[in-house]
Amino acid sequence: MDFGIADKKAVVLASSRGLGAGIAEALAREGVHVLLCGRTEDRLQTNCKVINETTPGKADFVVADIAQDTFVEDLLSAIGEKLGGVDILVNNSGGPTPGTVAEMSPERLDNFFRSMVSPIITLTNALVPQMKEKGWGRIVTVASSGVIEPIPNLALSNTLRSALVGWNKTLSSEVAASGITANMLLPGRIHTDRIDELDHANAERSGRSLAEVRKATLSTIPAGRLGRVEEFASIAAFLCSRQASYLTGSLIRCDGGATHAI
Numbered sequence: 356m357d358f359g360i361a362d363k364k365a366v367v368l369a370s371s372r373g374l375g376a377g378i379a380e381a382l383a384r385e386g387v388h389v390l391l392c393g394r395t396e397d398r399l400q401t402n403c404k405v406i407n408e409t410t411p412g413k414a415d416f417v418v419a420d421i422a423q424d425t426f427v428e429d430l431l432s433a434i435g436e437k438l439g440g441v442d443i444l445v446n447n448s449g450g451p452t453p454g455t456v457a458e459m460s461p462e463r464l465d466n467f468f469r470s471m472v473s474p475i476i477t478l479t480n481a482l483v484p485q486m487k488e489k490g491w492g493r494i495v496t497v498a499s500s501g502v503i504e505p506i507p508n509l510a511l512s513n514t515l516r517s518a519l520v521g522w523n524k525t526l527s528s529e530v531a532a533s534g535i536t537a538n539m540l541l542p543g544r545i546h547t548d549r550i551d552e553l554d555h556a557n558a559e560r561s562g563r564s565l566a567e568v569r570k571a572t573l574s575t576i577p578a579g580r581l582g583r584v585e586e587f588a589s590i591a592a593f594l595c596s597r598q599a600s601y602l603t604g605s606l607i608r609c610d611g612g613a614t615h616a617i
Contacts, residue, residue, distance in 0.1 A: 359597030360493075361386030361411070365443035366434060366482075368421065368475075371398040373547035374497060375447045377588035380405070382443065383412030385592055390438055391416040392430060421448055422470035427477045434482075441482050442489065443595045446475045446496040446519075450549060451511040453556050459510055471515045476522060483530060492535035493595040496523055500543045503606065504614050508560070509553075520606065527604030536603035538594050543610020544572060546581040578611030 365382050369375040371393030379389045383406040391399050391414060399416035406414035417433035419426055434441055451467040479494060486492025498516040499506070505513040520539060527537040544550060558568045573579060587609050593599055594607065608614055 356598070358385045358592060358595070360443070360595055362388070363442040363595075364388045364390075364438045364440055365445065365595070366390045366392065366430070366438070366441055367445040367447065368392050368478075369447040369449055370445075371395045371402065373549055374542060374545060374584060374587055375445070376402050377584035378445050378447070378495075378497075378591040379414065380410065381585070381588035381592040382445075382595060383410040383414055385596075386411045387443065387595075388413045388438060389415075390434060392419050392433075394418065394420045421474050422466075426474050427481065430478065431481055440485050440489075442486065442491060443493045444479060444482055444495070445591065445595075446479065446494070448475065448497075450499070450509075451515070453508045453553065453560075454510055455508060456510040459514070463511065464514075467511055467515055468518075472518050472522075475519065479526070483526075483535065486535050487530070487533040490534040492530070492533070493599075494523075494526070494530075494535065494537040495591055495594050496537070496539045497591070498539050498541050500541045500608060500610050500614050502539075502541060503608070503616050508557070524604050531603055534600070536594070536599065538599075538603060538605045538607060540587070540591055540594065541606055541608045541610070542582070542587055543608065543613045544576060544581050545584060545587045545609070547584060550581065576611045576613045578613075580611065582609060582611055 365387050367379040370379045370391040383389050396418050403414040403416050415437040419429045448471045501513040502517045502520050523539050554568050558565045
């Protein structure tokens with residue numbers, strides 16, 4: 356299916372690896388000019404090289420750390436230089452360290468709010484006006500299935516990502532008449548480095564082997580396996596498509612059926 360977004364311009368946050376990198380490539384396969392963003396220059400270079408050599412789209416990158424106070428300013432400057440404007444914004448961020456509610460100190464809560472919530476809102480607010488001028492825009496915010504069914508020992512993630520749910524729903528209502536959609540895409544157990552890190556932490560905390568932890572995890576997924584990055588990324592690309600113009604304000608789960616909530 357032709358998603359009708361060839362030659363559109365997109366920014367994908369946290370795209371040096373994992374889900375962000377997969378989404379950037381999926382958009383480029385639709386002919387989109389993608390600006391990748393992350394902290395690790397060599398990974399960004401490699402990802403851009405793959406995209407530019409194997410897809411009809413185009414990729415540039417900017418090294419920028421979402422946790423830094425200058426992140427939004429630096430990224431807006433790079434957007435102006437490399438893209439000239441934005442039609443598609445994919446909000447994505449790394450997850451916080453595991454832990455319980457009792458371990459949510461004010462300092463940790465504030466630090467991760469500044470790297471997972473406030474820059475996403477600030478950047479989106481800065482880019483929405485140019486989408487309104489065009490009468491077209493797509494905003495996809497990657498969160499976690501924990502906003503629907505809180506994940507044990509991920510108290511910070513459950514809390515901060517849930518804040519974005521209320522924000523996204525409010526935003527979607529405010530911009531819908533301008534031809535802009537805003538949706539949230541919620542990964543379950545998609546096989547990335549982040550999942551491996553969480554499983555290692557779980558094994559260490561519980562005294563079990565990594566194999567035992569992974570086996571227990573798979574038993575909770577009706578699909579019986581971890582998801583693949585390309586499966587997740589293809590859903591993100593659809594949410595950015597011409598065909599998805601009447602889909603907004605929604606939470607889309609990609610979890611192999613693992614979330615128990617209806």
